Amino acid sequence: MTVIALRALQAFEAVGRLGSVTAAAVELGVSPGAVSQHLRKLEAHLSVSLIERRGRRIAMTALGHLYHAEIAKGFLQFEAAGRVLARARNTGGLTLSALSSVVNKWIGRRIFDWQAVHPDAQIRILGQDAEPRLGIDEVDFRITYGLRGSPHPHSTALFRDWVVPACAPALIAEHAGPVGPAEILRHPLLHIAWEQHFSTFPHWRDFAHAAGVAFAEGGPGLSFTLSSSAIDAAVNKRGFVLAQMSMITDELAAGTLVLPFDLRLPLPESYFLAWDRSALDKPHGQAFHGWLTALGRRQGLASAPQ
Secondary structure, X not given: OOHHHHHHHHHHHHHHHHOOHHHHHHHHXXXXXXXXXXXXXHHHHHOOOOEEEEOOEEEEOHXXXXXXXXXXXXXXXXXXXXXXXXXXXXXXXXXXXXXXXXXXXXXXXXXXXXXXHOOOOOEEEXXXXXXXXXXXXXXXXXXXXXXXXXXXXXXXXXXXXXXXXXEOHHHOOOOOOOOOHHHHHOOOEEEEOOOOOOOOOOOHHHHHHHHOOOOOOOOOEEEEOOHHHHHXXXXXXXXXXXXXXXXXXXXXXXXXXXXXXXXXXXXXXXXXXXXXXXXXXXXXXXXXXXXXXXXXXXXXXXXXXX
């Protein structure tokens, strides 16, 4: 199409969206007469009537409505392309999105190690459970879990985590001897209720089965939708939690959580790292990608049974 035809499409899209030649003229920064002229040229080019003129008022014809619906999609795509380009050209920093508990208990703690080596890098961390649209949303990297990483065109497995029973030291201080699976299951149990779109998270019944002891369904306990909340409750002496090893490293080191019985169960799926291709062209983009994948490999080795 010629430049005139493209401007005519722009005028028609604005008139259809705003419902007024005058409003379209204001938005486009031209006169109402120029908008009307563009509309006439477009109708002549297409050999159809798109607009019905009723005195000073206008209305789209049936064909006009159909054509505008398709034209509007194109202009929305133009806007999206502009946002993608602007984000790709933004060298001010990198944005990492991750599941909320992953931010709270894993990457949000490890990011200081990256910052110490790259003090001039700017990293923004978003804790969000909804998957971002990489390449469209203002997100460069995403840490997610399992099949939720599948829609992303660029992704790699980060690590497979394991869960283990953990509690505050005060909960086992009363026992003179070792605390085994049967003793653990007699304490208050903290449950993690993962959302339905995730694979089944290891439950206390799975722990009991692996340990070869009986488990009473429906017993007392609290349930949390975030792993980080259940871990915090365990630190506060509220019960035992099947905690992900990646998320309790600092608590174990500080002694606020202990492992009275080290029986680890694997998560059914891995955590994944996904990224927008343009992120690797940003300053520190490739280095950050390499650091995240290396961090994931180390975590996978540390979480697995020794």
